[in-house]
Amino acid sequence: MKQNVTAVDLPPLVLKPDSERGQALTLRPLTEQDLVDNDRLENELYPHTWSIDDYLVALSDPAEHCYIAYSEGQVVGMGGYEIIKHKGVKHGCIIAVGITKSWQGMGYGRALFRFLIACCEAEGCQALHLEVDDDNIKAQHLYESEGFVFNVLLKDWYGPGSRTLRMTRGSADFSGLHGDPN
Numbered sequence: 091m092k093q094n095v096t097a098v099d100l101p102p103l104v105l106k107p108d109s110e111r112g113q114a115l116t117l118r119p120l121t122e123q124d125l126v127d128n129d130r131l132e133n134e135l136y137p138h139t140w141s142i143d144d145y146l147v148a149l150s151d152p153a154e155h156c157y158i159a160y161s162e163g164q165v166v167g168m169g170g171y172e173i174i175k176h177k178g179v180k181h182g183c184i185i186a187v188g189i190t191k192s193w194q195g196m197g198y199g200r201a202l203f204r205f206l207i208a209c210c211e212a213e214g215c216q217a218l219h220l221e222v223d224d225d226n227i228k229a230q231h232l233y234e235s236e237g238f239v240f241n242v243l244l245k246d247w248y249g250p251g252s253r254t255l256r257m258t259r260g261s262a263d264f265s266g267l268h269g270d271p272n
């Protein structure tokens with residue numbers, strides 16, 4: 091059930107001029123011991139949350155990679171990705187990027203997102219995709235600025251009435267991915 095525990099220090103972050111914070115975040119693979127802290131952050135950040143049981147399933151799946159970000163013992167972020175094969179091409183699906191509210195707007199989300207992209211690329215993924223609520227403008231700006239483009243609107247993805255954008259990076263054929271109406 092345990093993943094390899096290899097601490098990864100993010101490189102020093104370029105912070106916005108109005109920020110006085112300069113700590114480096116440390117990322118490490120999520121373990122069962124982190125699930126309560128992770129659940130607290132999940133509930134703070136997401137309207138549609140994964141439960142602790144969902145994370146237990148993810149921890150036992152070698153295709154899923156979940157990370158927790160912390161600083162001075164405080165959990166401040168989370169992120170993950172899943173590796174899948176679609177039409178013969180290896181895809182990285184970014185499944186979560188989140189920074190606790192009091193740490194947002196200082197460059198940590200971008201650093202975390204870049205780390206997840208780099209992990210997918212290191213695993214040999216030729217294409218990337220993710221899903222984001224159509225009203226989550228902050229996250230969409232981040233993804234666009236890292237080269238992701240709108241691919242398809244998924245209706246009811248996170249439950250009845252929800253409108254979710256799939257965004258992609260890379261030149262693969264993304265049609266037919268889970269939830270794609272085409």
Ligand SMILES: CC(C)(COP(=O)(O)OP(=O)(O)OC[C@H]1O[C@@H](n2cnc3c(N)ncnc32)[C@H](O)[C@@H]1OP(=O)(O)O)[C@@H](O)C(=O)NCCC(=O)NCCS
Pocket residue numbers: 135136186187188189190193194195196197198199200201221222223226227228229231232235
């Ligand atoms: C999305 C999220 C991870 C961004 O993290 P962050 O640490 O605040 O982001 P950063 O400070 O690294 O900023 C990265 C980019 O995000 C976008 N962004 C950040 N705050 C923004 C705001 N208030 N309005 C619009 N865009 C914003 C910008 O493109 C920004 O780049 P810039 O500073 O060069 O303009 C964070 O807002 C979050 O955790 N949100 C709740 C969880 C969530 O919705 N996750 C995404 C699920 S798909």
